[in-house]
Amino acid sequence: MAAQGNAAPVIIKRKKVIAGGGHHGGAWKVAYADFVTAMMAFFMLMWLLNATTEKQRKGIADYFNPTIPVNRISGGGDGSFGGDSVLSEQTLAQNGTGASASVPTEEMQARGESGEKDSVAEAETLVEVEKALTARTGESMTMERLMRHVVTRVTDEGLVIELFDVEDQALFLPDSAMPDHVLTEIAGVLVEVLDLASNQVAVNGHVRSYPLPLIENPTWNLSAERAQVMRGLLEKAGLDAARVQRVTGFADRKTVTANPQAIRNNRIEVILLRKNR
Incomplete structure (x- = not known):
């Protein structure tokens, strides 16, 4: 009995065996799958940005952000108004x-x-007027001589018709608001094409800088007087006076050449204004 009392206790160890991916398990597979999915989405996004137009991208964005309009008006309610x-x-x-x-x-x-449709229609009208004016070039030698004074461009303000001096022919007599006969003829051509639209008209006067500083800068009065004369020529040629919205003189403040004294800066702008201007 004493021998049994001094015997060492018997310890039984039971080892728990876990079948699978070892000490780290299979969590890495889930993380890797998430990573691959994210990379696929990233490269798909890059491809879409490069392969689609702005309008197509907006359509894709709207697809993932759907909205259900209650009413096609400026408000979102559906009440009495x-x-x-x-x-x-x-x-x-x-x-x-x-x-x-x-x-x-x-x-x-x-x-x-229909506001958006109106804007598109108005833009088309401006382009048609511009085409009608530029089409005059080449009709005859006389028209060719007149149209060399004219350039056009469509801006946010409207259709800008720019009339300017050339080396051998000025629109006004030197340092005066007395128009040359060529400007009178151009005014008649302009009225014919301006009558293709009903938009209002603005007239801007610009002159070149003087070579020497003067006690009183004559460019302000000269540019304003020339703009007024141009307005008078247009109305005399048949333009409705009610269509003239403004007449402005800009002196020599907005030159179009690097040399502010260049005769190219002597110009008149007749603008067929957009209806929201």
Whole structure:
């Protein structure tokens, strides 16, 4: 009995065996799959940005961000006014884009559901007027002589028709607002093409800088007088006086050449304005 009492205790160890991927298990596979998925999405995004147009990208973005319009008006409600308020633009409720302020500017006024179509139509009108004017070049030697004074460009303001001096022919007598006969003939041509649209018209006068500093700068009065003379020639040729929105003289402040004294800076701008200007 004593021998058994001094015997060492018997310790039985049972080892737990875990079948699978060893000490780290299979978690790395999940992480790797997430990484591969993220990289695939990243490269797909890069490909879409490079292979699609801005309009297509907007369509894709709208697909993943769907909206359900309640009503095709400026407000989102569906009450008695359909989302509009009687206070919109301090008048009766108006539908369309832009009626978002109680006192909106001209640019921010409601355009109605056809506002975008109107803008496209107006842009097409400006281009048609420009084409009608440039088509005059080559009709005859006389027209060729007149059109060398004319360049056109379409801007955010409208269709700018620029009339300028050339080396051997000025539009006005030197240092005066007395028009040369060539400007009178050009005015008649302009009125014919301006009548293709009903937009308002602006006239800007520009002159070149004088070579020496003067006590009184004559460019302000000269540019304004020439602009007024051009307005008079247009109206005399048949332009409706009500269409003239403004007449401005810019002196020698906006030159178009590196040399401010160049005769190319003597010019008149007749602008067929966009309707929101």
